[in-house]
Amino acid sequence: MAKVHVKKHSTFIDMTAMSDVTVLLLTFFMLTSTFVEKEPVTVTTPYSVSEIKVPDVHKLTILVDTHGKIFFAMDDKELLKKTAVEVAGDYGISFTPQELESFNKIASFGVPIQGLKNFLNLKGSDQDKFMTEALKDTANMRVGIPNSDTEVRDVRGVVSSDNEFKRWVSHAKELGGDNLILAIKADQTTKYDVIKKVIDDMRKMRENRYLLVTNLRTASTTASSE
Numbered sequence: 001m002a003k004v005h006v007k008k009h010s011t012f013i014d015m016t017a018m019s020d021v022t023v024l025l026l027t028f029f030m031l032t033s034t035f036v037e038k039e040p041v042t043v044t045t046p047y048s049v050s051e052i053k054v055p056d057v058h059k060l061t062i063l064v065d066t067h068g069k070i071f072f073a074m075d076d077k078e079l080l081k082k083t084a085v086e087v088a089g090d091y092g093i094s095f096t097p098q099e100l101e102s103f104n105k106i107a108s109f110g111v112p113i114q115g116l117k118n119f120l121n122l123k124g125s126d127q128d129k130f131m132t133e134a135l136k137d138t139a140n141m142r143v144g145i146p147n148s149d150t151e152v153r154d155v156r157g158v159v160s161s162d163n164e165f166k167r168w169v170s171h172a173k174e175l176g177g178d179n180l181i182l183a184i185k186a187d188q189t190t191k192y193d194v195i196k197k198v199i200d201d202m203r204k205m206r207e208n209r210y211l212l213v214t215n216l217r218t219a220s221t222t223a224s225s226e
Contacts, residue, residue, distance in 0.1 A: 054183055054211055060172050061213070063108060064186040068194040069135070069144030070165060071110030077103055079176050086171040087113055087164075095120070110144050113164055147201055166201050173207065185213035 056075065063071040074080040081100045088095060091113050102120040106127065111119045122130060134143040147165030173180055182202070186195050202210060 054213055055181055058176065058179055059181040059183055060169070060176070061108070061183045061185055062169075062198065063110070064184065064190050064194060064198060065135075066187040066189045067138040068190060069110060070147060070198070071108050072145060072168060073108035074172070076176070079172070079180075082175050083168065083172045084116070086175070087167050088116070090167055093117065112141070112144075112146055115142055147197060163201060165198070166205055169202065169207065170205055173205075182207060182210040183213055184210055 059075055061073040063073060065071070074083070081103050084100070084103065085095065093113060093116075095117065099117060099120040105124060109116075109119070119127060119130065131143060134140045145165050145168060147163055149161050149163050169182070173182075184195070184198065186198075202208070
């Protein structure tokens with residue numbers, strides 16, 4: 001019997017179209033992705049079922065770590081500079097143009113106003129080192145924006161209450177307007193009294209509209225926690 005010869009077909013696959021799609025997808029993700037800015041402390045937010053996305057622009061984020069230290073982050077650097085000038089002016093402090101320019105290079109900060117000038121004059125790597133070393137001591141007062149209410153007596157003998165945290169929020173809202181979004185991002189292990197104090201301070205300023213940053217609870221996270 002004669003052998004049947006099967007006609008061989010070429011196995012060559014033209015990958016040009018696939019390469020074009022890959023390049024297009026890569027370009028799309030590069031142009032639309034937003035990079036997560038470095039934060040001075042690691043915060044693990046609690047879970048919730050809310051699916052409301054926190055806006056990425058015109059936002060003041062109040063970061064509270066597990067020990068109750070408060071840090072600020074603002075995406076609008078020009079607004080941040082203007083706010084810093086106003087807060088510093090309340091304490092008789094002024095910034096040089098070079099110090100104000102340093103705000104463009106930091107994603108977030110948490111230093112009392114009296115030590116902010118020295119912090120801004122540090123190089124980026126030295127700022128990170130300063131934060132790392134200072135945060136090792138939870139009682140260290142060189143980091144964190146103070147929100148304790150202290151009595152201050154001026155030259156006329158008039159006693160008033162001072163709260164640095166409230167000054168930052170108040171000036172930011174005055175300059176940023178009603179469109180400035182306030183967001184509180186706290187660690188899930190932060191004590192209730194600490195968060196309550198932050199919210200009470202905002203309530204006293206009649207800032208009752210703010211967002212609480214959380215992680216979205218899914219079926220897998222619910223199962224793992226049970």
